[in-house]
Structure formats: structure tokens, C-alpha cells
Amino acid sequence: MRETNRRGILRDRFVLGVLRSSPFILFALLLLTFGLLSPRFLQPSTLLLILNQASYIGILAVGMTLVLLTAGIDLSVGSIMYLAATVAGLLLQRDLPIAAALAACLATGALYGAVNAFFITRFNVIPFVVTLATLIAGRGLGLAITRSEGLTLPNSLFTLSSLRPFGVPIAVYVFAGVVLLATLFLQLTPLGRHIYAIGNDPDAAEKAGLNRKRTIVAVYVVSGVCAALAAFVSISQLGIVNPSFGEGEELDAVAAAVLGGTSLFGGVGSVFPGTVLGTLLIQMVQSGLVFARVDIFIQPLVQALVILVAVLIDSARNGLLARLRRRTIRKTVSVPGGD
Amino acid sequence: MTASQIPLLEVEGLTKSFFGVRAVSEVGFGISAGRLLGVVGENGAGKSTLMNMLGGVVPPDAGTMVVSGRPYAPRRPKDAKEAGIAFIHQELNLFTNLSIAENLFIDAYPRLGGLPFIHRADLRRRAKRALGAIGLNVPVTTRVEALAPGERQLVEIAKAVNAEARLIIFDEPTTSLTHRETERLFTLLETLKGEGTAIIYISHILADVLRLADEVMVLRDGALVERGPRPTFDTRRLISLMVGRDLAQLYPPPAAPQDAAVEPVLETEGLTQPGTIQDISFRLHRGETLGVFGLMGSGRSELARILFGLDRYRTGRLTLRGQPVDHLTPQEAIARGVAFVTENRREEGLLMDASITENMSLVTLHEDARGSLGVIQQRDLEGRVACLGGELRLKAPDYAHPVRTLSGGNQQKVVLGKWLAAKPDVLIIDEPTRGIDVGAKYEVYNLVRELAARGTGVLFISSELEELIGMCDRLLVMQNGEIVGEFGSPFDREAILAAAFREAV
Numbered sequence: 001m002r003e004t005n006r007r008g009i010l011r012d013r014f015v016l017g018v019l020r021s022s023p024f025i026l027f028a029l030l031l032l033t034f035g036l037l038s039p040r041f042l043q044p045s046t047l048l049l050i051l052n053q054a055s056y057i058g059i060l061a062v063g064m065t066l067v068l069l070t071a072g073i074d075l076s077v078g079s080i081m082y083l084a085a086t087v088a089g090l091l092l093q094r095d096l097p098i099a100a101a102l103a104a105c106l107a108t109g110a111l112y113g114a115v116n117a118f119f120i121t122r123f124n125v126i127p128f129v130v131t132l133a134t135l136i137a138g139r140g141l142g143l144a145i146t147r148s149e150g151l152t153l154p155n156s157l158f159t160l161s162s163l164r165p166f167g168v169p170i171a172v173y174v175f176a177g178v179v180l181l182a183t184l185f186l187q188l189t190p191l192g193r194h195i196y197a198i199g200n201d202p203d204a205a206e207k208a209g210l211n212r213k214r215t216i217v218a219v220y221v222v223s224g225v226c227a228a229l230a231a232f233v234s235i236s237q238l239g240i241v242n243p244s245f246g247e248g249e250e251l252d253a254v255a256a257a258v259l260g261g262t263s264l265f266g267g268v269g270s271v272f273p274g275t276v277l278g279t280l281l282i283q284m285v286q287s288g289l290v291f292a293r294v295d296i297f298i299q300p301l302v303q304a305l306v307i308l309v310a311v312l313i314d315s316a317r318n319g320l321l322a323r324l325r326r327r328t329i330r331k332t333v334s335v336p337g338g339d
Numbered sequence: 340m341t342a343s344q345i346p347l348l349e350v351e352g353l354t355k356s357f358f359g360v361r362a363v364s365e366v367g368f369g370i371s372a373g374r375l376l377g378v379v380g381e382n383g384a385g386k387s388t389l390m391n392m393l394g395g396v397v398p399p400d401a402g403t404m405v406v407s408g409r410p411y412a413p414r415r416p417k418d419a420k421e422a423g424i425a426f427i428h429q430e431l432n433l434f435t436n437l438s439i440a441e442n443l444f445i446d447a448y449p450r451l452g453g454l455p456f457i458h459r460a461d462l463r464r465r466a467k468r469a470l471g472a473i474g475l476n477v478p479v480t481t482r483v484e485a486l487a488p489g490e491r492q493l494v495e496i497a498k499a500v501n502a503e504a505r506l507i508i509f510d511e512p513t514t515s516l517t518h519r520e521t522e523r524l525f526t527l528l529e530t531l532k533g534e535g536t537a538i539i540y541i542s543h544i545l546a547d548v549l550r551l552a553d554e555v556m557v558l559r560d561g562a563l564v565e566r567g568p569r570p571t572f573d574t575r576r577l578i579s580l581m582v583g584r585d586l587a588q589l590y591p592p593p594a595a596p597q598d599a600a601v602e603p604v605l606e607t608e609g610l611t612q613p614g615t616i617q618d619i620s621f622r623l624h625r626g627e628t629l630g631v632f633g634l635m636g637s638g639r640s641e642l643a644r645i646l647f648g649l650d651r652y653r654t655g656r657l658t659l660r661g662q663p664v665d666h667l668t669p670q671e672a673i674a675r676g677v678a679f680v681t682e683n684r685r686e687e688g689l690l691m692d693a694s695i696t697e698n699m700s701l702v703t704l705h706e707d708a709r710g711s712l713g714v715i716q717q718r719d720l721e722g723r724v725a726c727l728g729g730e731l732r733l734k735a736p737d738y739a740h741p742v743r744t745l746s747g748g749n750q751q752k753v754v755l756g757k758w759l760a761a762k763p764d765v766l767i768i769d770e771p772t773r774g775i776d777v778g779a780k781y782e783v784y785n786l787v788r789e790l791a792a793r794g795t796g797v798l799f800i801s802s803e804l805e806e807l808i809g810m811c812d813r814l815l816v817m818q819n820g821e822i823v824g825e826f827g828s829p830f831d832r833e834a835i836l837a838a839a840f841r842e843a844v
Contacts (some may be wrong), residue, residue, distance in 0.1 A: 188456045190448045193441055197434040202434040207396070209417035209446050267436045 004286060012320065019317035023260060023277045026310060030281065034288035039292045048168065054283035055171035056234040058276060060249060061256035062182045063226025065275045066219045066254055069186075069199045072127035074220060076116060077227040077253055079138025081246030084108040086142045089151035091243045106228045112138065113224020117217040127220075135250070143243060151196025151241040161236035171233050178226065182271040191218060199266030214243035256282050259310045281306070346394070347372050347537045348411075349504055353402035355388050361601040362388040365497060366404070370554075375528065376539040377552030377569070379749075381581055381776035385561035386541050389497055390508050390572055393539075394424050394426035395419035407505075413512055417446075427513040429774070430685075435484035440466030443498050443635040469501040470494075473527060488519025496527065497734065506537045513544060514774045517635040523550050525551060529824040540800055543776055545574050570800075576619045576779055577676035589777075590809035591785050594630075601625045601662065602838070604676075604764045604796040616820045623765065623796040628787065630811030631800045633839055638820035639800045640654030640682055643769050646798070648672040658763055673702065676764035678819060680754050680771055682800075688754045695738040696724045697746070727756045748779025755786050757760070769800045804835060 018025065035042040060077055067074045088105035092098070112134070119130045157274030163170045186192040194215050198205045205212055230249075235241055262269025269275070285306050289299045346369040355363045363385040370376045380386050391397045394405070404411040406422050413419045415561030417428065433442050442461050449461040466479035475493045492512060499507045513521045528538060542548050546673060548555060549569060556566045557580040565580050603622040610619040616638050622642060623629050635640045644650045644776045646657070648667035655663050659675045672679070681687040689698055700720050726739060729751045735745060742753055751771060758766060768787070787810060791797050801807050807814055808830045816824040816838040824838035 184456075188459070190450075190455075190457060193437065193445070193448070193457070196436055197445055200434040200436045201432075204434065207416050207428070207432050209415065209420065267434075 007212065012039060016317070016320055018319065019313060022111050022317065023281065023310070025273070025285075026306075026313070027277060027281055027284070030284055030288065031243050032304070034284070034292060036319075037288075037292040043289060046287075046291070050170070050280070050283050050287045051172050051175075052169040052237075055169075055175035056230040056278050057228040057249070057252050057256060057283065058175045058279040059178050059226050059233065059276050060253040061279050062271050063223035063230075063261075064180050064253040064256045065262050065269055065271050066182065066186070066195060066252075067127070067260050068217055068222050068254070068264060069195050069266060069269055070216060071199045071202075071264075072120070072216070072219070073131065073254070074113075074116065075128065075131040075250050075265070076112070076134040076138055077223060077230075078246040078249040079135045079142070080112045080227035081231035081234070081249060082142045082223050082241075082243075083112060083138050084144055085231040085235045085241045087160040087246055088232055088235065089153055090145070092157060093151065093152055095154075098160060105226050106231050109223070109224040109226070109228025113227075114217065115190055115220040116151065116224070117207065117220035121213040121216050123139075139247075146241075148243045150243065153235060153239050153241070155239075157236045160238045162232075164199065171237065174233055176230070176278045179272050179276055186271060195219060196267055199268075201267075204264065252282060255307055259307065263316070281310070343555070345371060345407075347407060349405045350393070351403050353389065353413070354400050355390060355392060356400055356617060357388075357395065359515070363399075366561075366563045367557070368401075368556055368563065368566060370506065370537045370539065372535045373539050374553045374709040375531050375532055375540055375551055377548035377555045378539060378541045379548055379555065379581060380558035380578055383777050384558040384581070384776075386558055388540065390402035390426065390510060390559075391579075393419070393424060393508060395424075396426075420502055420504075423503060423505035424508070425502060425504035426507070426508045427492075427495050427499060427510065429513060429514060431495050432492055433494060434482045436480055436482065438480045439470070439477065439486075439494055442494060443469055443479075443501055453802070455754075456601065465501075466808075469497045472500055473497045487520070488515040489523065490522065492520070493527070496524075500531070504536065506539065508539045508541070509530065509773055509832070510541045511543065512540075513542065515548065519717070521547075521629065528601065539783065542815055543774060544815040545577050549577075551576065557581055581776070582778055589781070590806075591781070591786060591788050593791070593812075602626075603658075604660055605798070606656075606658040607646075608656040608658075610642075610645065610652050610657060612641075612645060612652040615650075616652070619822055621649050621822065621825075623798055623817060624789050625764070625794050627789050627797055627813070628797040628799055628811045630814040631817060632804055632807050633802070633817035635802060637817040637839070638825050639802075639817050640769055641820070642680075642817070643679065643767050643798070643800055646672075647677060648765055649679075652711060673761070676762075678702075678758035678761055679750075679761035680758065680768040682768070682769040682773065684750055689742050689750060691743045692741050695728070695735055695742055695753055697735070698720055698742050699724045699727060699756045701762065702757050707718060714740060723758075723760070731756045731786065733758070745836055746779075751775055751779065751783060751784075755783065759786065759790065762793070763790075763795055765798065766795050767798045768802070770802065771799075772801075772803070772806060780806075787835045804832065808832070 031042070041044060060081070064074060064077065068101070078189060084105045087108045088101045091101040091104055116127070116131055116134055119125050120127050165173070186195065193212050194205070197210060198212055199217055202212060231246060235245070256278040257269065258264065258274050258278065259281050260269070260274035260276065261276055262278075282303075283311055284297075285303050294302065349369040349742060351367040353363060353366045354361070362431060366389055368376070377390075388397065392399045393660065395416045397417045398414060406424070408801055409421055412421065413424075414482060416426070435446065437445070443466050443571065444462055449458040449459040449465060450456065458536050469699075470477065473493055473496055477486070477490060483494065490660065496507070497692075505642070512524060516524065527539070532538060538584060540548065540551055549747050552569045555572050555577070556568070556575065558580060564583075566788065588813055601624045603624050605623040606621075608620050621629070626793055630823075631639050631642070645652050648669045649672060657667060661676065662675075664671070664675070683693060690701070702722070721738070723784075728738060729733070733752050733756070734749055742750055744751065755771070771783050773781070784806075787797055787799065799807060799811055812828065814826040814835065815822050816826070816835055818839055824835070826835055
């Protein structure tokens with residue numbers, strides 16, 4: 001009888017292990033499925049393409065992860081992308097050097113993030129509402145500047161984006177750099193650890209003497225800068241800034257972070273491997289469906305299904321964890337036979 | 340002994356008002372190194388406000404504080420920390436998603452040279468030393484969420500010791516600790532005292548205060564009513580000082596003698612859930628108060644959760660009001676007249692940020708919905724809640740205020756009031772008086788008596804034997820998930836304790 005119980009525990013442990021590594025398993029399964037549907041999908045060039053396309057969403061999602069860790073949300077990142085891209089585009093059209101345009105682009109993102117942070121910390125408005133307002137305002141401001149006309153960018157930018165050191169697109173290096181910096185920041189600096197602490201228990205953080213406002217300001221500014229950098233990477237690939245540029249990207253960023261195991265309630269999550277994996281999952285599904293020639297109108301449904309499965313796995317994992325943590329009172333367990 | 344004569348902290352005329360109401364009124368006292376000052380008083384007597392002023396959480400309106408001869412006027416918790424005063428709150432201030440080491444140094448991480456990075460190896464080394472100093476033998480990289488309540492408390496103490504606190508304030512430190520963890524804490528307090536740390540110890544458990552304290556201070560209605568060396572106090576005197584009158588009786592008398600022939604409202608037969616409870620059979624009659632005694636971890640709370648449909652059971656039978664049930668859910672339990680007051684009122688019993696009215700009307704909300712549209716009649720509802728509140732002697736300035744703002748005793752009254760409105764046939768109460776003061780306890784007992792008199796069968800779960808003996812008609816003792824004994828009045832304390840403690844596997 002005792003044997004039965006031990007086997008039960010071992011089985012639970014195994015299931016938990018599987019659920020814990022679910023993003024990896026899901027990733028492998030999808031890779032295999034798409035590979036079987038279309039053998040071309042598994043070629044290194046295809047995978048590099050996916051990585052290249054995922055880069056700007058990944059950069060956006062890294063910023064979003066930081067915000068989500070404090071139990072906040074930044075819905076304005078799509079609009080920040082448009083605004084920052086507009087600033088960069090206008091400067092490039094006036095023949096300013098690329099470095100200057102990039103600096104102005106990032107400064108725009110930082111400034112816009114600071115505006116978000118100002119309303120959140122100064123007036124205690126919840127981030128959802130603040131960034132919803134700045135989402136609308138940012139788009140409006142951008143459209144007012146461009147008169148809703150597209151901006152065509154000079155070729156020099158496109159040349160830059162097609163650089164491939166060691167055969168890998170430059171955007172992938174930028175993405176990797178952002179992930180490295182964010183991981184160092186979160187894991188190894190006091191401010192990074194304070195982000196986790198504040199997301200876990202803001203009251204306790206206040207009592208422990210942590211500077212909550214400063215931390216909140218930091219994450220929204222970083223999110224703004226990430227959005228601006230993502231915009232710059234994206235426009236350098238597209239060569240044009242359309243009036244709809246960046247629209248809806250905030251949802252992809254949130255989805256990528258959450259798929260990678262970041263909690264919307266704060267305090268739980270990681271940039272690497274979490275958000276990186278989430279980003280790749282999303283982009284792989286998008287590209288894989290194209291490769292497998294799935295009906296273009298069915299594609300969103302399949303994407304939704306993948307997200308749903310990932311979230312279901314997450315909830316199953318939490319349920320099992322809670323069950324395993326419940327204390328066992330009786331040391332010897334007998335399992336009745338006639339059950 | 341001379342060192343202990345120099346006061347470490349001296350307080351004079353400390354006063355604080357909130358919205359024109361005096362919470363603390365001209366309190367003065369002193370404490371020396373290596374001494375333990377016990378502080379007792381009812382909820383709302385001003386203990387928390389007084390300690391919050393010492394800890395820099397709220398600034399005083401008037402009065403002076405002196406630490407080691409120097410004036411002390413903290414404006415933030417950080418100032419208190421720098422002055423060597425640590426405050427261990429009832430709800431621990433730990434981040435459950437971080438490791439022990441990170442929690443210990445959250446506001447002062449060791450840096451890697453001049454870089455903005457954390458020196459991880461140094462962090463681990465220093466954390467290990469800090470845990471060693473208080474005798475907690477757990478890897479410092481363990482996340483706090485994996486620790487038991489007692490271990491978490493030790494981490495909090497390690498934090499205070501590590502910050503070289505000369506005065507540590509404990510606010511109700513034993514509420515969530517097991518017996519063994521409590522003993523461990525008390526030993527540690529003695530060690531700290533021996534090392535010259537001054538301790539302020541706030542608790543509702545008067546026996547603990549009398550056992551630990553060198554000096555005792557009693558607060559009532561924001562004022563200091565008595566202060567003196569421990570030998571001048573006993574439990575009886577403390578209670579009368581706290582309440583301001585003699586409590587002739589700690590427990591209200593039962594309404595009427597029980598009639599054994601009345602119908603059972605709750606009946607179980609061989610209830611078993613592997614791993615938690617085993618072969619639980621008992622009957623609870625209408626109007627009866629049945630006690631369940633057992634040590635922490637004996638399966639009491641697990642049984643309660645199963646009876647309310649929160650957890651499942653594998654085998655056995657459960658009968659409510661004479662009707663057999665299977666697959667009980669909380670909704671069904673409520674529909675069949677079962678009410679449950681959980682042991683964690685903050686997490687499970689209340690919506691802390693919702694108003695008193697909302698909390699009290701939660702269970703009976705459907706009764707206030709009228710007409711074909713089922714619209715809630717707000718006015719009727721508020722009237723009913725006000726009426727209930729009066730019955731409960733609920734002390735609250737406004738029923739629209741969130742429950743969070745109430746004292747522990749008044750919060751518990753809101754929980755009870757919620758179920759009172761539902762007029763239950765079975766009331767399961769798990770540790771209903773934990774962490775609430777003597778006066779509020781008496782009122783909770785009164786409510787239980789009243790419900791029983793109206794015909795409710797009460798299942799009273801507690802780890803305080805005295806309160807069970809005072810309140811119950813019969814007593815079941817649980818151990819290792821089983822019922823190991825049943826006792827009737829007059830109760831034999833020794834036999835009950837022997838049953839509860841018998842061989843701990």
C-alpha cells in the first residue's frame with residue numbers, strides 16, 4: 001500500500017516536471033509539427049528568418065516583461081513605436097546621420113515612458129488606464145505630425161538592416177543584446193531584484209524602505225526605450241513608416257511575456273529563457289502557418305489555440321503545485337481497494 | 340546589571356490622533372538593554388499606533404523619544420532601522436518570490452566593487468552567517484515561499500539581528516506558529532536578551548507575556564493604565580486592567596441544557612481522504628456545540644474544509660439535515676444550511692478591500708434581489724446590515740469603509756455576521772478567536788451561544804483547550820487525522836491532553 005502512495009508521488013513529480021518545462025516541450029512539438037508539414041521549415045535559413053522577424057517583438061516583450069513583473073501593464077507601446085518611428089523617419093528624411101535619428105528615437109521612447117510613469121506614480125492612476133489613454137494620445141499625436149501620410153525612409157537604413165555578421169541578421173544581435181542587458185539588470189542589480197520584490201508585495205516593499213516610485217519610473221522608461229528600439233529595428237526592415245505602424249503590437253508583447261511564464265499579477269517571470277521562448281513560440285506559429293499553407297483566415301484561430309493551450313498548461317501546473325504543497329497529515333497512507 | 344539600568348529607549352508624552360480621535364494619549368515608558376517589555380491591551384487600545392510611532396511608520400502629534408541619550412524622531416521606517424530599532428509585524432514583511440538571502444539584504448545588497456552589481460558570493464556568505472546566528476538550518480538560496488510560517492518568522496528575526504537592531508518590537512509573533520515553533524522562538528528571545536537586545540513583545544496570549552516579560556505595560560483606550568515588574572501581575576489582574584472592569588466570567592453561560600434526543604443536523608460515517616483524514620464518524624445535533632480539539636496538523640482544519648465541500652473525500656458518508664449528500668460543493672453546503680468561518684479570515688474569510696456592507700451581505704445577496712429583474716434593493720440591504728452590525732456590537736465609523744480598516748476582533752465579527760444573516764443549521768468555526776482580544780472574544784462566544792440557542796449545531800474547532808471546555812457540550816479529540824477520543828462534561832483536562840499528544844508518529 002505504501003508502495004502505491006510512493007508511486008503516486010513519483011508520478012506527480014514527473015507530471016510537474018513535464019509541466020514546468022512546458023514552454024520548451026511546446027516549442028519542440030511545434031517545431032516538429034511544422035517540420036513534418038513542410039520540410040523546408042526546418043532549414044537553418046528558415047529558422048534564422050523566424051528569429052529575424054521575432055526580434056522586434058522580442059525587444060518589445062522584454063520591456064513589457066519588466067512592467068508586468070511590477071504587476072503593471074504598458075498598453076501604449078504600439079503607439080510609442082509609431083511616435084518614435086515618426087521622429088526617426090522625419091530626421092532621416094532631412095538627411096541626419098542614422099546615429100542621431102536612433103538617439104532621437106530612443107529619447108522619444110524614454111520621454112513617453114516617463115509620461116506614463118509620471119501619471120502612475122504622481123496621481124496613483126492604475127497603469128491599465130494611464131497607458132490606455134497614452135495609447136490613444138500617442139497614435140493621435142503621431143498622426144497629427146505626419147498628417148497620416150506614410151514616411152519613406154532612405155536606403156542607407158535598409159542597407160544597415162541587411163547586414164549579416166557571421167551570417168546572422170543584425171536585428172538578432174540587437175535582440176540578443178537587449179535580452180542580455182535585461183537579464184543582467186533583473187538578476188544581478190539591486191534595482192532589478194527590487195522589481196521582483198515590489199511585484200510580490202508593494203506594501204512590504206514600502207515598509208522595507210524600497211523606493212517604489214523610482215522603480216516604477218524605471219520600468220516604464222525602460223519599456224518606452226524598448227518600444228522605440230523595436231520600432232527602429234522594424235522600420236529599418238520595412239523601409240517605410242505607415243500610419244498603422246505598431247498597431248496592436250502591445251498585445252503580441254503581452255502574449256509573448258505571458259507565454260514565457262510571466263504572471264500578470266507581478267513578481268513571477270524571467271526575460272531569459274521565459275520571454276525569449278514566448279516570443280519565438282508566437283513567431284514560429286505565425287511563420288509556420290504560412291509555411292504549411294494554412295488558410296489565411298484560419299491562422300488567427302490556430303494562434304489563439306496555441307495561446308490557450310499554453311495558458312491551460314500554466315493553470316494545470318499551478319493547480320498541481322498547490323496540491324503537492326498541501327500538507328500530508330497521515331504518515332502512512334492506505335488506499336482503499338474498493339474504490 | 341549596571342548596563343541594563345541605562346535606558347535604551349525613553350518615551351515621554353507620546354500622543355497621536357486620527358481624524359480627531361485620540362488613538363494614543365500621552366504614553367511614556369522606558370526600556371533598557373537586555374530587558375523584555377510585554378505590552379498588552381484590547382484591540383484598539385493603541386498598541387499598534389504606539390509601535391508604529393516607534394517604528395517610524397506614523398509620526399507622533401506630540402511627545403519625545405530618546406534612543407541611547409539622543410533625540411529620536413523617525414519619519415520613515417528606514418530612520419528606525421538606522422537607529423537600531425527593528426519592527427517585526429504580525430504579517431511578515433518578506434518577499435515570497437525571493438530567496439532567504441535576498442530577503443535579508445533587500446535594502447542593502449553587497450556590491451561587486453564599485454559596480455552596480457550584486458556580489459552574489461558575498462551575499463550568500465553573509466546570509467549564511469546571519470542564519471547561523473539564530474540557528475536556522477536551511478540553505479540561504481531557498482525561496483521564502485517554500486518555508487513554514489515558523490521558519491519565515493526566524494528569517495524576519497535574522498533580518499533584525501543582521502541589521503544590528505538593539506531593540507526589536509514583536510507584534511503578535513506566535514499567531515501562526517506551531518507549539519514547537521513557539522518554543523523555539525521563546526528560546527531565541529532569551530538568547531537575544533542575553534546578548535543585550537531589548538525586546539518589546541505585544542501579545543494577546545497573556546500566559547506568554549507573563550512567562551517572558553521582565554516588565555509589563557497595559558494600555559487601554561490609548562492610555563497607559565499600568566506598568567510594573569512582572570511579579571506584580573497575574574492573568575486575572577491583567578484582564579481586569581485591560582477591560583477596565585472585572586470579567587466575572589470568561590464564557591457566557593449556555594442558554595438551556597441540551598436534549599440528547601434532538602435530531603442530528605450533521606452526521607458523518609467513516610469519512611476518509613487518504614493523506615488527511617481517516618474514518619471520521621460523529622454526529623452534531625441541533626443546538627449543540629461540539630468541540631474539536633487537536634494539535635496543529637492533527638487534521639482539524641482539513642476536516643472542516645471537507646465538511647464545507649472545499650476539499651473532496653474518497654470514502655465514507657456525509658448526511659446534512661437528515662439527507663445524504665455526495666460530491667459536496669461549497670455552494671451546495673451553503674444551500675443546505677452550512678456556514679464556515681475559516682482560520683484565515685484575512686485570506687479566505689473576507690474581501691479585505693470591500694466595504695463592511697458588501698462583506699456582510701455576500702452570502703445572502705440573493706435574498707435582497709427583488710422583482711423579475713433580480714435587482715438588489717440597496718436600501719433594504721443597508722438597513723439589514725446596520726441591524727446586524729448593531730446586534731454584533733460592531734465598532735466601525737462607517738459601514739462603507741473597507742474591512743481592512745477594522746481591528747482583528749471587529750473583522751471576525753463581520754465574518755460571523757455574514758453567516759449569522761444566513762441563519763445556518765450547521766456552523767463550522769475554525770480558530771474563531773485567534774489573534775483577537777479578550778473583550779472581542781467574549782462577544783464572539785456570545786454570538787456562538789446565541790446561534791446555538793436558535794438551533795444551530797456548532798462545530799467549534801480550536802487549539803485552545805480552555806475555550807473549548809468553556810464553550811462546548813461535547814469534545815472530540817483529533818490526532819493524526821483520526822478521532823482518538825470523545826469527551827463529555829465534566830471535562831477531564833489531563834485525559835484530553837493525553838489523547839491529543841499520544842504518540843506523534
